[in-house]
Structures are given as C-alpha cells and as structure tokens.
Amino acid sequence: MKNGTVDHVPVFLELLISLASIVSVVIFVLLCGLCDCFSGKKQAEKQFLFDDEERGPERKSASVRPMKRTPMLTRKTIKDSESADGVGSQAESNNGAGKKRIPFRSLSAALLFERPDKKPAVASIQPNVGAAGSKNGLGEFPLDPFSGMDQDLVLMEDQEESLGRIQFSLHYNFTEQTLILKIIRAQDLPAKDLSGTSDPFVKILLLPNKKSKMETKVKKKKLNPTWHETFLFEGFPYNKLQERILHLQVLDYDKFSRNDAIGEVNIPLCDVELAKETTYWKSLLPSKKSAGKLGDILFSIMYVPSQGQLTIVVMKCRNLQAKDFTGKSDPYVKIWHMYKGKRVEKKKTTVKKCTLNPVFNEEFVFDVNLDKIRDTSFIISVLDRDRISKNDIIGSVLIGHKTSPLEMKHWNEMFAKARQPIAQWHLLKDMS
Template identity: 55%
Template sequence: MRADDVQQVAENTLLPVVVAAASLVTMVMTLALCSLCQWCHRRDSYTELERDDETSEKGGAFPHSNVISRKTIKFERPPGKALVRGNVQPNADGDEDSAENGTSLKAYEDEGSDSNEDAVSEPSANLGRIQFSMSYDFDTMTLVLHIKRAVELPAKDFSGTSDPFVKICLLPDKKNKMETKVKRRNLNPHWNETFQFEGFPYDKLQHRVLYLQVFDYDRFSRNDPIGEVHLPLCEVDLTESPTFWKDLRPCPNSNDNLGELLVSLCYQPTAQRITIVVMKARHLKAMDITGTSDPYVKIWLVYREKKIEKKKTSCKKRCLNPVFNESFIFDIPMDKMKETSFIISVMDKDTLKKNDVIGKVCLAPRSGPLETKHWKEMISKPRQPVAMWHGLKK
C-alpha cells in the first residue's frame, strides 16, 4: 500500500475519535458549570432564609430593682443631683399558674333555659393616649407633674383588660424613678396624682427629657410595657402650666414581639356551632438555640373560666412563619355564648422538655379591643368566615 493511502486511512480513522473526544470535554465542562450555578443559588437561598429567621432579644426598659420605695424621699445629694418625691407601687414576681382542667363539654350548666370570606384585618397599632400637666415653681425650683388619666389602653390580660400604672423619670437620670398607683382592670384609668422634682434650676430643666412609661401590672410575672412618651422640656413653656395629650408609642426594648396569628371564625346559629380555622402565623419568636421554633397551635374552649375542650394543629418543624390551614368545630349552645371564650396558644414543641408557650390570643365577647371586634363581627355575620390577624401576648 502506498504511503498516501496509509495517511488517508489514518486521517479517516482518527477524525471521528477527535470529534467525539471534543464533544465529551464540552459536555463535562457544561455539567460542571451548571452544578456550580446551582450550588451558588442554593447558598444564596440559604443565606436569605437565615436572614428571614433572625430574631433579636428584647428586655424591659428599666430593671425593677431600682424603683424607689413608696415614701417621701429626703436625702443629701451631690452637686447637680435633684431631690425627687412621689408614690410608688411595689411589684411582685412569681410563677405563672399553668393548671389545665380537661372537663367534658357536658360541664355546661343549665340556666333557666352560607359562606363569603371577609378581608383580613391587620392588628391595630393604637396603644392609647395619656393626659398630664406640668408647672414650675421658680421660688423653690420645683417641677410639678400631674398625671391625670389615660384612654383606650390595649388589653394585656386574658380577662380583656389591664392593670395600668405609670413610671416617671427625667432623662438622662434613670435611677430616680417614681410610679403612680395601679388601677385594677381599667383601660381608661384616672390617676390624678402629683409628683415633684425639687432642686432643679430652670435652665437645667432645658436639658432634661420627661419620660413616661405605662405598664400593665402582673402579680406573678414581669410587668408588661404598654407604651411610652418622650417630651424634651426645652420644647415646653413651663410658665404657662401646659396640659398635654400624648399618644403612647411602642417601647423599643419591650419583649412583646412574639409574632402574629391569622385566625378565621365562623358562627352557624342554626347548628349552634363555631368553626375556627387556624390559617397561619408570622414573625414568631425563636424559642430554640438554633434560631427557630417548631410551632403548633392549641385551642381551649373555656366556659365561665373553666376549660372544657382542647384541640390542636399539627406541628411545623423549624419554621417561624408556619402555614396551618386547619379547621376545628366547637358545638356551643346559643345561651352559653356570652360566657364562652377561646384561648388560642401558639406552642413550641420540644422533645426532651415541656413545650414552650410562644404567645396567646383570647377570643371572647369581652376581651381586648381587636379580639372583641373579631368576636362581634363573627356574631353579626352568621355563616360567613371572618379572618383577622392577632398579635400574640404573654
């Protein structure tokens, strides 16, 4: 065979092999690039999820150990320090009562004898308003503060009310604080109490800020902050003895950010039953060291402060924004409606210890403003599901 023929045979044999090898290399490089892109996408997704699940710890504005005892304070003060006097309501700490009574639905006593979904309502941001007045005695260099009243305070207790009192100080001094008396079970309290800050030259007051913080008094747990007011005294003409109405603002350091729960209620008067749909929750507080929670929802039917029947949803693992969409039916005689309520608790499931309570909502004829509104709207729109967001409470 001639040399030219041998060369042509070799070229015809090697060309397909080279082409196949080039195609294989191209395919491997393509697959590697795709894998790298997917890995990057997953990494970005995980990073975004971690950002969504981040939560921050919050605490009360002032530690309770620094509260002045209830009496008139007289003491020697170093230059620049002022004498304060006023009334103080002592607080108490303890453990929350957690007993549960699983009585049958038959425990109801004998006494004398169609579907369109509403728009979802967002929780109200109204924390109420407080009224107070101030005056200044130039002869004694005394600032006189008169705490008058508050209106439309939110309910912090499951009874549908609060036990409010006011803490007072002149910032930046946080050590010398005064308090009003506690007004039991009152969302529109009248205090009418006077407090005096003695030994303050008028020009020194221009550098102070009046700080009022309204709390709900709790006997067996930490007091719940309701709202606060900051008023720089440089903006106040004390020669006129002004009176103020101020909206309460959220306390940035409060521990109230427990999350929110979306619940639907539907009342069927003919069948004498209420259907509760636990729809979803959002921004739940992380209860585990992993920065997340394993939430589920527990519902207690309560009649005359006695727990009658309990139901609960499934548990959603490692989730701060769970979606449940689970419905529960409760048979309730019509004549028992006025004394019936539902305590809805969002729980964090734990394997090795007792499940933690993230927060609760009490839906009843007499509860918090938003809870009562939800109940009344359910009654006024029979056979129609009414859904609302509710902020979780301790």
C-alpha cells in the same frame, strides 16, 4: 354515433360524476357541522367545570342563594405568597373531634396565595338581614341574618392595635425650681390578663437619667384607670429642664412574672409650655423593647347562631420568636374554649418542624349556644414543641366579648358579617 345509434355512455358518466360530487359536498358539510357542535359542547363543559371549581364546594349546593352585593361594606380577599405548602391538597381527617385539615379552595378562591396577572379581589357584601334591628342578648342584629350568603373568606384591614392613651398635666414652679407632674387617667388600654383586663400602673423617668424613677399605684382589673397622683421633680433649673425628656410608660403589673409593657410616650420638655399648668392627652406607642418580639398569628372566626357553632381556622404565623438553639422553633397552636373564665375545651393543631413562619390551615368547631356567647372567650396560644422539657409558650391572643380593642373589633365583626369567616392578623402577647 356509431352505425346510426347514439352513444349514451359519456352522458351517463358525466351524471354519475356530478352526483358523486354533490354527495361529497353534503357529507363534508355535515361532518363540519358535527365537529363544530362537538367542539362547542366540550368547551362549554370545560367552562362549567372551571366555574364550578372557582365557586368552591359551598356554592355547588342548590340550596345556597346567590350572593348579594352592595357598596356598603368593603372587604378584601386574602393575598399572600409566603408559602406554597399544601396547594390543591386533598382534605385530611385527624383523630381529634371537630378538627380537620382543609384545602385552600374550601376556605376561599384565593386564601393565602397571590394569583399571577390578577389584582386582589375586592367585593362589597351586605348581609341578608330580613327584619333588621331585632334585639337579642348580643345587641342589635337578627337571630339568623346569615341565610343566603356565600362563605368567602374576608380579611380585615391590617392595622396596628390601639394601645390606648394617657392624660396628664405639667407645670413648672419657677420660685421653687420644681417640675409638677400630675398623672390623671388612661383610657382604652389593651387587656393583658386572661380575665380580659389589666392591672396598669405608670412608670415615670426624666431621661437621660434612668436611675431615678417614680411609679403610680397599681389599679386592679382596669382598662380605664384613674390615678390623680402628683409627682414633684425638685431642684431643676429651668434651662437644665429644657434638655430633659419626660418618659411615661404604662405597664401591666404581674405578681409572679415580669411586668408587661402596654405602651409609652416621650415628651421633650423643650417643646412644652411650662409657665402655666397645661393638660395633655397622648396616645401610647409600642414600647421599643417589646414591640413585635413574639410574632403574629392569622386566624379566622365564624359564628352561626342558628346552629350554635363557632368555627376557628388557624391559618399561619409569621416572625415567631425562636425557642430552639438552632434559631428555629417547632410551633403548634393550642386553643382553649373559655366560659365565664373557666376552661371548657382544648384543641390543638399539628406541629410544624423547624420554622418561624408555619402554615397550618386547620379548622376547629366549638359548640357555643347563643345564650352563652357573651360569656365565651378563646385563648389562642402558639407553643414550641419540646420532647425533652416542657413546651414553651411563644405568645397568646385572647379573643372574646371583653378583650383588647383590636381583638374585640374582630369579635364584633364576626357577628356583623353573615356566615363568613373573618380573618385578622393579631400580635402575640406574653400572657404567662
């Protein structure tokens, strides 16, 4: 108070300071809220982009329905870490019609490479069949069972190819010291010829003697041949016979080249009851000289009946036979589209230099109408590129309606799975 009057300046300053403090707090709170909102929006956008990338291009379309999953069919996503070639690469187009280089993400979320710190994905997928059981020229499956399914790649379980089995009987005549062998039949033999059949016969040895051999007749174009032929091994005392091994080898006869071994079985005679005639069924095992000598190829097949298109994706090969003096090869894959045993169309991959484990990941589309699919097959051959001389064929696979059991299983799986590429490893064979 000065001269009887009240000094209002300090009160005004206190009010001004309080008001400024309140405004500062309000502004701070608003700024914090805006920052949190902006941060949440950016995080949501990142998550959306990550999810969209993981889904792949085939799931971005609004016309694709959600994938239906049931525990009926178990399938595995490919897991491999052999190559780091081409990860995340952009699509490359080639001049050849129906052929294009495709990135891994368009095949599957994890096509050929193992994801760190994650277990391989296992999913159960059931086709949206609609009216199941309808019949057409292919058997019991709907004409268009594929609507609404996703296109993740499915890798069938790795398994050894069944080579079939052979039936025979054994009996020893003690009076005449003679072993009596009767070759009866064979079943479910794999196809070795381009016609989808084989020309099998049986070669017989009493090991360790490899000079004295016997052979059955050749059965033309049979996968379930019947022989009913009897063979006598005379002058063998029983005690000496106990030291021998009966060797039965089933081969495919080839008039112009070396016969192809289909499978074999060895029976130590000391383990066999020879006093009475006994009939046996034995599964054929791979011949030691030819097992896995050419290498393997991994490819997928997918058929869309409504569009009349069959897609083959050549993925990679492993452990190929070396054709160059350097111990390597320059491999590429050639696909022949066959209809009623005649060649219709040919397509090829690019050449991979100096490798026995090439990675291709190249897609080929063939026009195959539903009414022609039963008479359609494909010869998938791996060749070594040679600029000076003729290209060498390393090995081939014949896949179609009437082929070897493993190839036929892959072919039939293509129809059972909805709009999905079905991948399978196949053993390369000599079909020259």
